[in-house]
Amino acid sequence: MNAPAHPVRRLDATAVEILESLYQHRLLSTRQINALHTPGAGRRLTRKKLGRLRDAGLAASVGLPGGMGVWYLTGRGAAAAEAIPNRIETRRKLVPREQALGPLQAHTLGVNDIGIAFVAAARNRGDECGPFAWRHEIAHPLAPPPGRRRPEQLIADAVLTYQRSTTKRTSFHYRFVELDRANRSADDLAARLARYAQLYRRTVTPAGGGDPVALWSQLYPAFPTLLVVLAGRSRPALERRRQTVLAICREDPDLARTPQVEIAICLLDDLTAAGPFAAIFRSPDEPDAPIDWLGNGARDEAR
Numbered sequence: 001m002n003a004p005a006h007p008v009r010r011l012d013a014t015a016v017e018i019l020e021s022l023y024q025h026r027l028l029s030t031r032q033i034n035a036l037h038t039p040g041a042g043r044r045l046t047r048k049k050l051g052r053l054r055d056a057g058l059a060a061s062v063g064l065p066g067g068m069g070v071w072y073l074t075g076r077g078a079a080a081a082e083a084i085p086n087r088i089e090t091r092r093k094l095v096p097r098e099q100a101l102g103p104l105q106a107h108t109l110g111v112n113d114i115g116i117a118f119v120a121a122a123r124n125r126g127d128e129c130g131p132f133a134w135r136h137e138i139a140h141p142l143a144p145p146p147g148r149r150r151p152e153q154l155i156a157d158a159v160l161t162y163q164r165s166t167t168k169r170t171s172f173h174y175r176f177v178e179l180d181r182a183n184r185s186a187d188d189l190a191a192r193l194a195r196y197a198q199l200y201r202r203t204v205t206p207a208g209g210g211d212p213v214a215l216w217s218q219l220y221p222a223f224p225t226l227l228v229v230l231a232g233r234s235r236p237a238l239e240r241r242r243q244t245v246l247a248i249c250r251e252d253p254d255l256a257r258t259p260q261v262e263i264a265i266c267l268l269d270d271l272t273a274a275g276p277f278a279a280i281f282r283s284p285d286e287p288d289a290p291i292d293w294l295g296n297g298a299r300d301e302a303r
Contacts, residue, residue, distance in 0.1 A: 010056065011052065011053070011056075012049075014037055014038065014049055015049045015052055015053060016084065017037050017131065018033055018037050018049055018050065018053065019053060019058060019059070019073070019077060019080060019081050019084075020081055020084060020132070021033070021036060021037065021131050021132070022053075022059060022071055022072060022073045022077065022081075023073055023077070023078060023081035023082075024132055024135070024136075025108070025112050025115075025136065026072065026093075026095050026104075026108050026136060027070055027071070027072050027095060027100055027104070027105060027108040027109060027112070028070070028071055028109075028112060029064065029068055029069065029070050029071070029109060030043060030046055030047060030050065030068050030069050030071070031043070031068060032109070032112055032113070032116055033046055033049075033050065033071065034046040035116050035119070035120065036116060036119060036131040037049075037131060039123070050069070050071060053071075053077065056076075057074060057076045057077070058073065058074060058076055058077030058080055059071050059072065059073055059074060059077050060072060060073075060074055060097065062097065062100050062101050062105075070100060070105060070109065072095045072097075072100045073094065073095070075094060078094050106181065106232075107157075107179060107181060108136070110179045110181065110229075110231055110268060111134075111136060111157050111158050111177065111179050113268065113271075113272055114134075114158070114160075114177055114179065114227075114229050114268070114271060115133065115134040115158065115160060115177075116272075117271045117272050117275055117276060118133065118134075118160060118162055118276055119131065119133065120275060121275045121276050121277055122162065122163075124275075125164075125277070126165060127162065127163060127164050127165055128162070128163035128165065129160075129161070129162045129163065133160055133161050133162065134158045134159065134160040134161070134177065135158060135159050136157070136158050137155050137156070137157065137158070138155065138156045138158070138159045139153045139154070139155045140153065140154045140155070140156070140199050140202075140215070140216075140219070141153060141154075141202070141215070142154055142195065142198050142199060142202055143198065143202060154195050154196070154198070154199050156176045156177065156178065157177050157178050157179050158176075158177040158179075159174065159175070159176060159177065159224065160174070160175045160177055160227075161173070161174055161175075162174075162175070172221065173225075173294070174220050174221070174222060174224035174225075175224050175225055175226070175227045175293070176196065176224045176225070176226045176227065177227050177229070178192070178193070178226065178227070178228045178229070179229050179231065179268070180228060180229070180230050180231070180232075180241075181231050181232035182230065182231070182232040182233045182237070182238070182241060183232065186241055186244040186245050186248065187248055189228075189245055190245050190248035190249050190252065193226060193228065193245070193249055193255075193263060194249070194252045194254045194255050195254075196226055196261050197252075197254035197255050197257075197258035197261050198254065199215070199216060200214070200216060200223055200258050200260055200261050201214075201258065202214070202215040202216070203215060204218070223260055223261070225262040225263070225264060225293075225295075226261065226262065226263045226264070227264055227265075227266070227281075227293065228245070228263060228264070228265040228266075229265075229266055229267070229268050229271060230242060230265065230266070230267050230268065231267070231268035231269070235267065235269070238267050239267070242265050242267070242282060243282075243287060245265060246265060246282055246283070246284045246287040247284075247287070249263055249284040250284040250285070250287070255284070262283070262295070263283060263284055264281040264282070264283050264291065264293060264295070265281060265282050265283075266280045266281045266282070267280070276292060276293040277292050277293070277294075278292060279291055279292050279296075279297060280292070281293060283295070
């Protein structure tokens with residue numbers, strides 16, 4: 001069914017934001033939508049907004065244990081989102097119901113929980129990191145492998161942008177986000193992280209000619225730090241996994257000769273409970289020294 005000519009006009013501003021958010025983030029639970037778009041209200045209001053989207057044929061949901069829903073856009077909803085003026089997000093793939101019920105669900109919701117942790121921190125600190133501050137599955141071409149013409153793709157689970165503001169200055173921080181749900185071996189995960197060193201060294205010739213430049217410099221003002229978030233197992237298992245991955249990364253030759261690629265690893269439960277400004281991360285350089293997402297050893301409210 002085609003989208004009506006002006007479907008968004010019948011929705012209030014919050015419902016339109018939820019529509020955009022579902023378009024950008026693919027799957028969101030009722031709890032996540034409440035945290036992003038109606039944080040000062042109870043979930044009853046959130047469900048009311050979602051009910052309007054459902055009744056208009058713009059969104060649908062599948063159930064989670066405990067009565068919570070996972071929401072996604074219908075084809076009509078995606079068309080409505082793409083018609084919103086000044087929307088800068090690139091065209092997204094539509095998530096069908098079977099994918100909303102499948103393995104994609106836990107991973108997508110987990111990535112969104114990571115973003116929501118930064119949104120909550122920004123609200124508490126007066127910084128800027130809103131519901132659209134992270135983008136999913138951002139592809140970066142690497143050099144073609146031997147014997148092939150087409151370059152490999154390094155696809156980050158998400159890229160997040162965070163703006164910090166103090167009385168003295170404003171700074172922007174960019175992060176590659178990798179969510180690991182322990183569905184691969186630790187050495188496979190470490191090998192994936194090492195590919196970011198290849199991305200750092202990847203060069204391209206500018207469109208107008210001239211000397212080669214770093215590909216990443218055409219995409220980001222600074223090379224983003226890599227935030228790796230672990231989930232999907234018990235805490236002891238994840239802590240062991242983190243130590244193993246850190247040890248492998250510390251010995252990896254690609255990462256050793258590319259110190260500009262900074263890696264910080266935390267547990268998803270710690271991130272959602274304490275937030276990114278808590279000293280919950282570990283790095284390969286000092287695996288026993290807890291740091292926050294900015295690399296500081298302890299939270300400093302004066303920063």
